[in-house]
Amino acid sequence: MRTRAAIIREPGKPWEVTELSLDEPRQGEVRIAFKASGLCHSDEHIQTGDSTGRLPMVGGHEGAGVIEAVGAGVTRVKAGDHVVCSFIPACGTCRYCSTGRQNLCDWGAQMMTGMLADGTFRFHDDGGADLGGFCMLGTFAERAVVSQNSCVPIDPYIPFEVAALTGCGVPTGWGTSVYAAGVRPGQTVVIFGAGGVGSNAIQGARYAGAAHVIVVDPVEFKRSKALEFGATHVYASAAEAQEAVVEMTWGQLADHAIITIGVLSAEVV
Ligand SMILES: [Zn+2]
Ligand SMILES: [Zn+2]
Incomplete structure (x- = not known):
């Protein structure tokens, strides 16, 4: 089968939309027709070279779609199911999955190569190169073959563009506030x-009952959306926020600082 996909061949080069050949699903694998995909900054990190993966690679790790075909031994989903993909698989049986820490599933070790369980790749270009999908997914392809362990079935009434966001941005931001920081x-x-x-970290902090949810972002649009998502105060710079945090906490400062910016630098703002 052929599929169109947005790929990165070399860091620093723009996304290339091209046609690839796609193998049939093997043991434990499924073929998905993606209907919606987010563009996460982690994809951009591959494009810029801020993070390094095995190239060439099909981008995208935040997607939802429909299962079109299943390989042998697939039990978690069936053809026709609507699914959202998880950016880390959950095999259910490794040390971490079996102790309730699916976010550390052993299979996540191949996120940056996209290699599937049998050590091979399902995407191939016309020059003979094998391509992995980012996070073993490649949601920037119209179709992809992924492990059933990367798929979470959803009710068909849920819009794909909404479901796709729960594949990375929502759990990452929400989980940072509610679980990693443990906001009280x-x-x-x-x-x-x-x-x-960040917009999901805001919602998580608000849900967890924070008295002050203070957001720093230089972009006016993001600050106004932050207020809709539950921020109590918004500032364009860290310096402005610091002054206000000192005031509103009687000098005790913040309990948690959550950094969800694109790229960290040593510049003093
Ligand atoms: Zn992401
Ligand atoms: Zn696992």
């Missing part, structure tokens, strides 16, 4: 950056 009622949280991850 009454606390003060400062969130740097109100993009896809």
Whole structure:
């Protein structure tokens, strides 16, 4: 089968939309027709070279679609199911999955290569190169073959463009506030950056009962959206926020600082 896909061949070069050949699903694998995909900054990190993966690679790790075909031994989904893909697979049986830490599934070791369980790749270009999908997915392809362990079935009434966001940005941001930081009622949280991850960190902090959800972002549009998502205060710079945090916490400062900006640098703002 042929599929169109957006790929990266070399860091620093733009996304290339091209046609690839796609193998049939093997043991435990499924073929998905993606209907919606987010563009996460982690994809851009591959394009810019800020993070390095095995290239060439099909981009995208935040997608939802329909299962078109299943390989042998597939039990979690069937043809016709609507699914959202997880950016880390959950095999269910490794040490971490079996102790409730699916976010550390052993299979995640291949996120940056896209190699599937039998050590091979399903995407191939016309020059004979094998391509992995980012996070073992490649949601920037119209079709992809992925492990059933990367798929979570969803009810068919859920719009694909909404479901896709729960593949990375929503759990990453929400989980950072609610689980990693463990925000408690009454606390003060400062969130740097109100993009896809940050806007979900805002919602998580608000849900967890933070008294002050303070957002720092230089982009006016993001600051106004942050207020809709539950921020109590928004500032364009860290310096402005610092002054306000000192004031509103009687000098005790924030309980948590959550950094969800694109690229960290050593510049003093
Ligand atoms: Zn992501
Ligand atoms: Zn696992």
